[in-house]
Every structure is written in C-alpha cells, then in structure tokens.
Amino acid sequence: MLKLDHVTKKFGGLIAVNDVSINIEKGRLAGLIGPNGAGKTTIFNIITGVYRPENGRVYFKDREITGEKPHRITSLGVARTFQNIKLFYRMTVLDNVRVACHFRLKASILSAVFDLPGYSKQEKSITEESLKLLEAVGLYELRNERASSLPYGHQRKLEIARALATRPELLLLDEPAAGMNPEETLDLMKFIVRIRNEFDLTILLIEHDMKVVMGICEEITVLDHGNIIARGTPLEIQNNPEVIKAYLGSGAYARG
Numbered sequence: 333m334l335k336l337d338h339v340t341k342k343f344g345g346l347i348a349v350n351d352v353s354i355n356i357e358k359g360r361l362a363g364l365i366g367p368n369g370a371g372k373t374t375i376f377n378i379i380t381g382v383y384r385p386e387n388g389r390v391y392f393k394d395r396e397i398t399g400e401k402p403h404r405i406t407s408l409g410v411a412r413t414f415q416n417i418k419l420f421y422r423m424t425v426l427d428n429v430r431v432a433c434h435f436r437l438k439a440s441i442l443s444a445v446f447d448l449p450g451y452s453k454q455e456k457s458i459t460e461e462s463l464k465l466l467e468a469v470g471l472y473e474l475r476n477e478r479a480s481s482l483p484y485g486h487q488r489k490l491e492i493a494r495a496l497a498t499r500p501e502l503l504l505l506d507e508p509a510a511g512m513n514p515e516e517t518l519d520l521m522k523f524i525v526r527i528r529n530e531f532d533l534t535i536l537l538i539e540h541d542m543k544v545v546m547g548i549c550e551e552i553t554v555l556d557h558g559n560i561i562a563r564g565t566p567l568e569i570q571n572n573p574e575v576i577k578a579y580l581g582s583g584a585y586a587r588g
C-alpha cells in the first residue's frame with residue numbers, strides 16, 4: 333500500500349530524514365515513533381506531497397507519487413490528520429464533514445450559482461454521506477453543534493471523519509492521542525481499530541503515547557535523528573536495547 337524507498341530530506345544543513353525505507357502492507361495498522369525532532373512529521377509531509385525529498389521515491393499502491401501535488405495525492409486515496417487539530421471551528425459538525433466531501437464534487441461553479449438539478453442532487457448525496465460518516469464516528473447526535481463547542485476527543489474524531497470523507501485507503505494520523513485524558517485515549521484506541529476494519533483502511537500513526545502504540549499497532553518503525561534504528565512488533569520494539577537507549581529509556585516519550 334505504501335513504500336518509501338531510500339528517502340532523504342534535508343533542511344539546509346540538517347538531514348531531517350536520512351535514507352529511510354518503509355513498506356506497509358494493505359490493511360496494516362503501523363506506528364512511527366521516535367524522540368522529538370526525529371523526522372516523523374517530515375515523513376508524513378513527504379508522503380502527502382508537502383515536501384519533495386532530495387533523494388528516494390514514494391509509492392502508493394505501486395504507483396510513484398514522489399513530488400506529486402498534495403491535492404492529487406489526496407484524490408488518489410491518502411488522507412491525514414494533524415498534530416494540532418485542523419477544523420472549521422465556527423461551522424457546525426455536519427458542515428465540517430460536508431466541506432471535506434466537496435473535495436470530490438464534480439459539479440461546476442455555474443451549476444452551483446444557478447442551482448441546477450445536478451448540483452442539488454449532488455448536495456443531497458453529500459449531506460447523506462456526511463451524516464453516515466458522523467454516525468460511523470459517533471458524532472451524529474452532535475451534527476448541529478459548532479465544532480468549537482465539542483470536547484477535545486470529539487474534535488479529534490471529527491477531524492478523522494473529515495479525513496474519511498475523502499474516501500482514503502491510507503490514513504496517516506499525526507499524534508491522535510495528544511492532549512487526551514486517559515479515558516479519551518482508551519476510547520480513541522478502540523475507535524482507530526474499528527475504523528480501520530469498517531473502512532478497510534491501512535493506517536500509519538505517529539504517537540508519543542506508548543500505551544496507544546504498543547496497544548494497537550501491529551508493526552512499529554523507530555526513528556532517531558532521521559535514521560531508522562529499529563522496526564518490528566510491539567514486543568520486539570519494547571525489548572530492543574537501541575530503542576530503549578534512544579527513546580523508551582529516556583522518558584522522552586512520556587508526553588501527553
């Protein structure tokens with residue numbers, strides 16, 4: 333589903349990602365961990381076309397996407413969420429998802445201005461799809477609330493619903509548990525596993541909360557200073573001396 337082949341990204345003299353290769357099979361729930369500044373978000377930005385790597389190639393479903401425009405990569409089936417939740421806070425929960433669905437809208441501006449039949453029909457199906465998504469993520473009852481009024485855990489689910497509205501096959505989650513209390517975190521863990529199964533997704537997540545990573549990821553890649561220092565199952569990673577030295581043993585992960 334996703335392959336990074338010897339990818340390198342530099343910022344001036346800093347090598348943020350150094351010769352990184354990652355291969356994720358369809359349907360997997362994979363984790364990307366490592367200390368602050370290890371290069372995790374940079375990897376997400378390379379996959380989603382925000383950055384072009386100096387070296388290496390990125391493949392999505394065997395098709396090369398290196399350096400493609402972000403909207404093109406989204407339309408191919410890659411969606412993401414951000415470390416800091418990005419929503420339209422003054423809009424309702426439903427409208428937040430509707431806007432994300434519009435990403436795929438085929439109707440022209442003219443048909444919208446003149447409210448032509450094709451446009452109304454498309455609008456109706458977008459509303460129906462948005463409501464179904466809200467039901468799937470458990471926010472249906474809150475559809476008419478302002479996004480800003482939702483508790484943090486619900487805002488995160490709304491952001492994920494917006495990502496799902498682009499009908500992705502690969503979902504990238506950047507620190508989904510950041511800022512959550514233990515109850516919200518536990519709920520989020522079940523939620524991520526459920527949407528993976530329900531929407532037939534492949535998921536790659538960045539997370540500092542080891543309870544989440546070790547609890548739901550099937551395979552983990554560990555980065556340190558832009559380099560992959562380990563990959564394996566949660567058990568293998570927990571017992572890897574180099575990972576313990578660079579990350580787990582330092583307490584640097586105990587954020588959030």
Ligand SMILES: Nc1ncnc2c1ncn2[C@@H]1O[C@H](COP(=O)(O)OP(=O)(O)OP(=O)(O)O)[C@@H](O)[C@H]1O
Pocket residue numbers: 343346348366367368369370371372373374375
């Ligand atoms: N746009 C940029 N310009 C210059 N340097 C950058 C840029 N983006 C990231 N970096 C640097 O690249 C390195 C990797 O950053 P990145 O954000 O990918 O790390 P991270 O593993 O996601 O960290 P965190 O866990 O803190 O989010 C850091 O040293 C960072 O300062």
